[in-house]
Amino acid sequence: MSNQDLIHSVVTDDEPVLQLPDLVSNKKLIKYEEGEMAFDSYDTMNYFYFIMSGKIKISQINPDTAKEQTISILTRGDMFDTITLLDGEEHEYTSTVIEDSEVVEVPIGHVRELIHSDAKFKSFFFPYLAKQMRDSEELAVDLSLYDVYNRILRLIGRNIDTNGGVTKLNLIDNLSHEELASLVGSVRKVVNRNLQKLKDEGIIELSRKHIKLKNLKHLLDKLKY
Structure with missing residues (x-):
C-alpha cells in the first residue's frame, strides 16, 4: 500500500452519492442531537439509513470491561447498515451521535429491490460496499500489526x-x-x-x-x- 492509498478526501457537495435518497420514494428525514443514541439493531432490521450531515459513531463495547472499539464514524455520504441489508441477520452495535446529524430512513425491503433492479443505485452502492470492506481490513491490520x-x-x-x-x-x-x-x-x-x-x-x-x-x-x- 502506498502513502497515497492512505489518503482519502471528503465527499464533496457535487458527489452523486449525496443524491442517493432521491432514488427512493418511501423515505423519512430524521434529526438526531449530539449525545443521543441513533438507530439500533431493531431499526436496521427494518430500515436502511443514508447519512446527510453530522457524525454518528458505530462501536462495539465489551460488557465485562466496558472497553469500546469504534468500528466507523458515519458522516455525510455514508450508508448504514450494509451488513444487515445483505445477510438479513441482526447486527449488534452501539450508535452514538457525536455531532448533530440528519439521516434519511428508507424501508430495507425497498433498498434490497433497488440493489436488484436499479442500475443507478447499484453504481453507487457496490463501490461504497467495497470501500467499507477495505476500511474494515485496514482497521484489522492496524490493530494487529x-x-x-x-x-x-x-x-x-x-x-x-x-x-x-x-x-x-x-x-x-x-x-x-x-x-x-x-x-x-x-x-x-x-x-x-x-x-x-x-x-x-x-x-x-x-x-x-x-x-x-x-x-x-x-x-x-x-x-x-
Missing part, C-alpha cells in the same frame, strides 16, 4: 482532505482524545502521549478537541514502510 503511534499516523493519513488545494483533516479533526482512543484501540492517556510526540515532531498542531496537520511531507515520510 502496528503500535499506537503508527495507528495514529495511519488514521491521520486516511483522513486528509486535499480538496480546494488546501490540506486539512476531516472527520477526526474535532474528536476528543477519548474518541480517538476508541478509533485506534487504545486509551486516552496513551493517545495523549503519542499526539504530543507528533506535535513535538512538528507533524501536527493541537488545540482543545482540534488536530491540525502542520507538515504533510513529514507525515508521508513517517508512513513509508
Whole structure:
C-alpha cells in the first residue's frame, strides 16, 4: 500500500452519492442531537439509513470491561447498515451521535429491490460496499500489526482532505482524545502521549478537541514502510 492509498478526501457537495435518497420514494428525514443514541439493531432490521450531515459513531463495547472499539464514524455520504441489508441477520452495535446529524430512513425491503433492479443505485452502492470492506481490513491490520503511534499516523493519513488545494483533516479533526482512543484501540492517556510526540515532531498542531496537520511531507515520510 502506498502513502497515497492512505489518503482519502471528503465527499464533496457535487458527489452523486449525496443524491442517493432521491432514488427512493418511501423515505423519512430524521434529526438526531449530539449525545443521543441513533438507530439500533431493531431499526436496521427494518430500515436502511443514508447519512446527510453530522457524525454518528458505530462501536462495539465489551460488557465485562466496558472497553469500546469504534468500528466507523458515519458522516455525510455514508450508508448504514450494509451488513444487515445483505445477510438479513441482526447486527449488534452501539450508535452514538457525536455531532448533530440528519439521516434519511428508507424501508430495507425497498433498498434490497433497488440493489436488484436499479442500475443507478447499484453504481453507487457496490463501490461504497467495497470501500467499507477495505476500511474494515485496514482497521484489522492496524490493530494487529502496528503500535499506537503508527495507528495514529495511519488514521491521520486516511483522513486528509486535499480538496480546494488546501490540506486539512476531516472527520477526526474535532474528536476528543477519548474518541480517538476508541478509533485506534487504545486509551486516552496513551493517545495523549503519542499526539504530543507528533506535535513535538512538528507533524501536527493541537488545540482543545482540534488536530491540525502542520507538515504533510513529514507525515508521508513517517508512513513509508
